[in-house]
Amino acid sequence: MFTSRRGRIAAGIFAAGAVLTLAACSSGDPLxxxxxxxxxxxxxxxxxxxxxxxxxxxxxxxxxxxANDITVDFKGQIGxxxxxIEALNDGSIDLIPDYSGNLLQFFDDSSEAKSSDEVLAALQxxxxxxxxxLDQSEAxxxxxxxxxxxxxxxxxxxxxxxxxxxxxxLIVGGNPELAERPYGPKGLTDVxxxxxxxxxxxxxxxxxxxxxxxxxLDGTVTxxxxxxxxxxxxENGFVTLEDxxxxxxxxxxxxxxxxxxxxxKVTKVLNAISAELTTDDLIELNARNQGDEKAEPxxxxxxxxAEKDLF
Amino acid sequence: MNLFGDAFRWILEPSHWxxxxxxxxRILEHLAYTGLTVLIATLIAVALGLYIGHTGRxxxxxxxVTGAMRALPTLGLxxxxxxxxxxxIQFALIPTIIVLVVLxxxxxxxxxxSGVQSVDxxxxxxxxxxxxxxxxILWKVEVPLALPLIxxxxxxxxxxxxxxxxxxxxxxxxxxxxxxxxxxxxxxYTTVLVGALxxxxxxxxxxxxxxxxxxxxxxxxxxxxxSSPGQRSTTKSASTVSTAA
Amino acid sequence: MTWVLxxxxxxxxxxxxxxxxxxxxxxxxxxxxxxxxxxxYRFRVSRGLVLTVCGLLYTIPSLALIVxxxxxxGTKILDPLNLIVTLTLYAIALMVRTATDAFDAVSTxxxxxxxxxxxxAWRRFWQVELPLAGxxxxxxxxxxxxxxxxxxTLGALVGMSGLGYLFTNGYQRxxxxxILTGIVGTVxxxxxFDILLVLIGRMxxxxxxxxxxxxxxxxxxxxxxxxx
Numbered sequence: 120m121f122t123s124r125r126g127r128i129a130a131g132i133f134a135a136g137a138v139l140t141l142a143a144c145s146s147g148d149p150l151x152x153x154x155x156x157x158x159x160x161x162x163x164x165x166x167x168x169x170x171x172x173x174x175x176x177x178x179x180x181x182x183x184x185x186a187n188d189i190t191v192d193f194k195g196q197i198g199x200x201x202x203x204i205e206a207l208n209d210g211s212i213d214l215i216p217d218y219s220g221n222l223l224q225f226f227d228d229s230s231e232a233k234s235s236d237e238v239l240a241a242l243q244x245x246x247x248x249x250x251x252x253l254d255q256s257e258a259x260x261x262x263x264x265x266x267x268x269x270x271x272x273x274x275x276x277x278x279x280x281x282x283x284x285x286x287x288x289l290i291v292g293g294n295p296e297l298a299e300r301p302y303g304p305k306g307l308t309d310v311x312x313x314x315x316x317x318x319x320x321x322x323x324x325x326x327x328x329x330x331x332x333x334x335x336l337d338g339t340v341t342x343x344x345x346x347x348x349x350x351x352x353x354e355n356g357f358v359t360l361e362d363x364x365x366x367x368x369x370x371x372x373x374x375x376x377x378x379x380x381x382x383x384k385v386t387k388v389l390n391a392i393s394a395e396l397t398t399d400d401l402i403e404l405n406a407r408n409q410g411d412e413k414a415e416p417x418x419x420x421x422x423x424x425a426e427k428d429l430f
Numbered sequence: 431m432n433l434f435g436d437a438f439r440w441i442l443e444p445s446h447w448x449x450x451x452x453x454x455x456r457i458l459e460h461l462a463y464t465g466l467t468v469l470i471a472t473l474i475a476v477a478l479g480l481y482i483g484h485t486g487r488x489x490x491x492x493x494x495v496t497g498a499m500r501a502l503p504t505l506g507l508x509x510x511x512x513x514x515x516x517x518x519i520q521f522a523l524i525p526t527i528i529v530l531v532v533l534x535x536x537x538x539x540x541x542x543x544s545g546v547q548s549v550d551x552x553x554x555x556x557x558x559x560x561x562x563x564x565x566x567i568l569w570k571v572e573v574p575l576a577l578p579l580i581x582x583x584x585x586x587x588x589x590x591x592x593x594x595x596x597x598x599x600x601x602x603x604x605x606x607x608x609x610x611x612x613x614x615x616x617x618x619y620t621t622v623l624v625g626a627l628x629x630x631x632x633x634x635x636x637x638x639x640x641x642x643x644x645x646x647x648x649x650x651x652x653x654x655x656x657s658s659p660g661q662r663s664t665t666k667s668a669s670t671v672s673t674a675a
Numbered sequence: 676m677t678w679v680l681x682x683x684x685x686x687x688x689x690x691x692x693x694x695x696x697x698x699x700x701x702x703x704x705x706x707x708x709x710x711x712x713x714x715x716y717r718f719r720v721s722r723g724l725v726l727t728v729c730g731l732l733y734t735i736p737s738l739a740l741i742v743x744x745x746x747x748x749g750t751k752i753l754d755p756l757n758l759i760v761t762l763t764l765y766a767i768a769l770m771v772r773t774a775t776d777a778f779d780a781v782s783t784x785x786x787x788x789x790x791x792x793x794x795x796a797w798r799r800f801w802q803v804e805l806p807l808a809g810x811x812x813x814x815x816x817x818x819x820x821x822x823x824x825x826x827x828t829l830g831a832l833v834g835m836s837g838l839g840y841l842f843t844n845g846y847q848r849x850x851x852x853x854i855l856t857g858i859v860g861t862v863x864x865x866x867x868f869d870i871l872l873v874l875i876g877r878m879x880x881x882x883x884x885x886x887x888x889x890x891x892x893x894x895x896x897x898x899x900x901x902x903x
Contacts, residue, residue, distance in 0.1 A: 166753075169615075169834075170847060194753060196843060197834035199615035202752065206834070211753035295612040319450075322612055323602050329849030330512075330602070409848040413678055415685060433746065501821045501865035503828040503858060505839060509846035510854040589734055596736045600832075610738055614832070619742060626739030633734035 162190035163380050166212035169198045170326035171408045171416065172260060172348065172401060176216035176372060178420035179396075183388050186430035195416075199296050200225055207250060213377040214389075219255055220368025221262070222246075222375065224301050235259075235369040246375075253374045253386055256393035258401050260348040261370035262293075262302060262327075264360045270341055271358040278361035283312045288319065292331050292340030295322035302367045303344075310366045328409070348398060350406040372396060388430070395427045437623040451608065457632060459604035463595045464636075467527055468588055471534035476580060479542020483576065484568050492543065496536035504529055504594055512601045526598045533594055534587040541583015545576030581644045585637060592633045596625065606632070678852050690860055692836035697824045697864065699759045704766020704823070705816050711767065712774020713800070725771060732768040737761060737826060741833050758830045765826065766819045773815025777808035806880070813876040817869055824865040828857070838864075 163184060167177035174195050181191045194212055197203045200221065206212045223230055223242040232241035239255050246252055264279060271277060274285045282289060289307075297303040298320050307313045323331045327345035332355060335343040342360075345352055352359060374389045404423065407414040414422075424430060440446060447453050482492050511525030549572050557571045573580075596607030609625030679686065715725040744750060744757035781804050789803045831839030841857030844850075 166834075169843070171844070194834065195836075196831065196840055197753065198832075201615060201617040202834065205617060206751070206753050209751040211751045294615065296615040298612065299616050299618075321602060322599075322608070324600050324611065325847045328847040330846075334602075413848070413850055413853070415682055417685065418681075433743075497817075497821065497869075498862065498866075500818070501825055501862045503825045503839070503842070503861045505828055505832070506842045506854055506858040506861065509842050510851060510858060513846060513849050513854060514851045589730075593734050593736055596738065607736070610736060614738065614742060619746070622739050622742055626736050626743075629736050629739075630731065630734045634731070637730075 161188075162192070163214055163385065164192040164194060164212045166194045166197045166203050166206055166215040167416075168200070168203055168215065168217075169196050170328075170346075172346065172405055173216055174416040175404050175408065175419050175423075176396070177214075178416040179392055179423055180214060180216065180374065180389060182417075182420050182424055183392055183430045184385065186424075187384060187388050189385065189388075199294070201296070207375065207377060210377075213380040214385075215375050216372055217252075217375040218260065218370035219252075219373055220370045221300075221302075222252070223368065228301055233365045233368070235371055238369050239371070239373075249378055251376060251378050251381060253376060253381070254390040254393045255371040255373035256396040258372045258396040258398050259370050260346050260372065260398070260401050262297075262344050262367050263347045263352075264291075264362075265335065265343050265345050265352055265357040266341060266360060267335060268356045268358055276360065277358060278363060279307065279311050279366060280361075280363055282307065282360075283314075287341065289313065289317055289342055290319050290321060290340045291342045291344065292321045292323050292334045293344030294326055295324060297344055298322065306366045310364050348401040348405050350402060350410060372401075391429060395429065433620060433623055436620040437627055440620055440624050441627070450604075453628065456604060456606050456608055457628065460592070460595055460606045460629075460632065463523075463526060463530065463598055463603070463605055464588065464591050467530035467534055467591050467595075468584065470527065471531045471538055471587060472584060474531070475535045475538035475583075476542045479539045479580075479583075480546060480568060480573065480576075482539075483543035483546025484564070484572060486547075489543065492539060496539055499532055500536050502532060504533060505597055505600070507532065508597055508601060522598070522601045522603050526595075526601065526603055529597075530591050530595060534591050537586035537590065538583045541579050541581075541586070542576070545579030545583070546572045548579060549575045578644060578648055581640065581647065585640045585644070588636050588640060589633050592636060593629060596629060676852075678850075679856055686841075686856060686860065689836060689838050689840055689857075690864065693824070693827055693838045693861070694864060696755060696758060696762075696827045696830065696835065696837055697820075697868070700762035700766050700823050701816070701820050701868070703759075703763045704770055704819055705812075707763070708767045708770030709774050709805075709812065712771045713778055713804070715771065715775045716778035722775065726775065729768040729771045732764055737765065737829055738832060740764070741829070753834050755835060757833075758827070758835050762823050762826055766823055769819050769822060770815050773818070774808070774812060777811035777815065778804055780811055781807045809880045810876070813872065813880065817872050820868045820872060821865045824868060825861060828861055 165177050165181045165184075167174040177193070177195070181193050185191050194206075197206055197212070197215075200217075203212065203215055204225065207215065219235070219238050219242055223232065223238050223245055226245040226247065227241065230238075230241045230245065232238045235255075239252075242252055266276060274281075274287055276282065276285060291297075291304055291307075293303070300306070304315070304318045304320050307318060308315045321334065321340050323334060323340075325331055327343070327349055329351070331340075331343050331345060332349075332351045334340045335357065336355065343357075345357070347359065351357075373393060376385070376389070400423065404419050407419060408416065441453065449455070478492070482488050508525055508529045511528055512522060515521070515525060546568075553571060553575070554567060557567045562570065595605055596610055598605050599607030599611035606625050606628050609621050609628070613619070613621035613625070711725060715722045740761045741757055744760055745752045745754070748756065748760060750756050785803060785807065786799065789799050794803065827835075827837050828839030828842060830837050831843045838857040838860045841853050841860075845853030845857065
């Protein structure tokens with residue numbers, strides 16, 4: 120009877136489905152493969168935070184390590200610090216580029232360190248067991264509070280210290296997490312005495328990118344948190360407010376790594392990169408990434424390594 | 431479980447009930463996006479759906495186009511429009527509403543045309559033979575009979591829009607998504623859960639209200655048909671839609 | 676266009692990752708939803724509960740569910756499993772309703788006849804109910820497939836690979852071309868999956884005029900499937 124044929128075919132649907140599932144599961148594995156066996160220093164999972172600069176530096180690390188016969192698993196755009204530190208802790212990644220000051224405040228928000236070297240020393244102490252930071256580079260990229268030239272002139276503001284004395288509503292724009300950071304609106308109140316009631320916050324999820332810039336230009340916000348190596352600061356003639364009290368700590372780029380993976384070879388490669396990386400490099404790399412060229416992190420990293428004649 | 435306890439404590443905390451980031455304000459914003467979206471989408475989709483259902487034309491096109499619309503990734507479309515218009519974040523409402531309307535149209539359209547098409551051909555013929563104009567047939571026969579499915583479409587659209595309006599926060603708007611998008615980068619999962627809970631509760635309340643509307647607006651004649659066994663295939667779809675809680 | 680050509684390698688990698696992340700939820704969702712749907716159809720008492728739970732599931736914002744997964748499953752936070760399980764749940768939520776309707780649509784006369792000629796419940800399911808429900812199940816599966824492929828893009832907000840990366844990255848540097856590439860890629864994957872499903876349907880369900888029935892089913896399936 121034809122019914123039995125239908126039955127077979129229907130069973131076939133399920134069989135096919137089951138096979139697909141198995142295929143999907145087994146092919147899903149390569150995605151999950153990361154550090155599992157902890158096979159010495161020969162494989163390393165590199166992560167990048169959720170913004171382009173981090174990805175570019177992470178690509179530099181990745182390509183340099185690959186050139187030294189280390190297997191690299193790259194995981195881009197993980198998110199912000201809270202997320203990628205957790206990813207380091209649970210072994211999803213082993214290495215990520217980070218910024219000294221913000222990382223220190225993340226591990227120890229009561230630290231009194233101010234200068235670049237103090238911050239690094241404090242950071243080395245504060246970094247929890249199992250993780251460590253390697254040599255820091257000269258390259259620095261920090262959060263910075265920017266206003267338009269007009270705003271600066273109209274209100275006579277050139278420094279964060281001036282903010283407490285002026286009588287204009289302060290609308291701060293920045294990534295959502297800035298609201299919770301010690302150098303965010305809270306810091307303006309605690310360190311510079313700006314009345315909290317006068318500050319409002321507009322979250323913009325582009326890490327100080329073009330939308331933040333746009334919001335500052337069109338007046339949606341009056342003060343914008345933009346990374347200091349972002350080309351748009353200069354392009355738009357924004358005034359970066361001085362920070363005499365060091366609300367925002369020095370932010371040197373350095374590798375944060377799982378101690379088990381920090382073999383001599385890996386350490387040597389990463390330290391060689393840090394020795395060469397400069398703030399101007401970052402500005403140039405960012406400009407090529409965000410400007411008309413829209414160069415991708417992978418290509419930028421390749422160019423940088425070639426230019427510095429590394430590996 | 432502890433996370434749920436923390437979330438409820440967060441919700442009950444009086445200081446979370448005032449100000450721009452307070453729960454009432456976020457819910458109102460969320461409702462505003464949803465309401466505006468569903469209004470615009472209903473005007474477009476129900477008109478089209480009734481036309482397609484009544485004339486039987488362009489049905490194949492409607493199915494393919496709505497199918498393609500479903501495939502459009504909401505987040506991608508949202509950031510694309512936001513960047514393309516170059517309006518910055520000041521007019522973020524425009525791309526947001528467009529994206530949500532795109533999301534709401536397929537269920538609304540499907541509800542409207544399948545509603546009209548589910549009307550028994552003999553009923554329509556009877557109306558025509560009584561001398562009703564096509565316009566009268568549409569409004570006096572087809573629309574009332576299609577109402578359960580049209581409202582079913584509105585219900586699915588509302589639920590989808592409420593759940594998805596959270597993405598508005600990604601381009602700096604408000605709404606309940608703010609709790610999720612702001613708390614995500616700092617791994618404050620209590621607040622993420624608060625956002626999710628409030629969205630779910632809001633969806634359930636709105637759905638309850640719409641079920642009530644569905645009950646109240648379905649004409650008595652249709653309700654009578656429901657219990658008649660001969661019409662099983664038509665009414666079944668209506669009743670399954672209404673069992674969706 | 677130059678950007679696309681210059682970055683074909685990366686786009687292809689993201690596309691492959693996207694496809695891999697999409698397949699498991701679609702297949703698992705289907706395989707799990709069909710028995711649940713059959714259960715809801717066969718045992719009327721369970722129906723309200725099953726459909727309500729599925730409806731409720733569908734209103735949970737997906738981002739919240741993804742980040743809750745490591746707590747629920749004990750997985751690492753970047754584990755693709757978090758996304759796969761979340762999307763499987765949504766697939767089930769969408770598919771169960773259609774599956775229930777699909778079995779409902781099998782004519783009572785046919786079922787009674789098959790019982791009369793001596794089919795037991797097991798044989799009746801495989802040889803009568805399932806084949807006859809096939810076309811509507813397929814219509815539902817096509818909806819699930821499309822929506823899953825689109826939802827995978829959300830993974831980009833929580834560090835998963837896939838074409839969604841082009842959205843967040845393109846947004847951060849104000850680059851419409853990159854975002855559009857991601858949108859087009861996602862739609863293409865959805866279309867290819869859809870065509871594959873239709874072809875599989877033609878092979879496995881030769882007795883059904885697949886196109887016609889699926890289309891008819893898709894209309895109502897869409898309304899109901901999403902009537903969360």
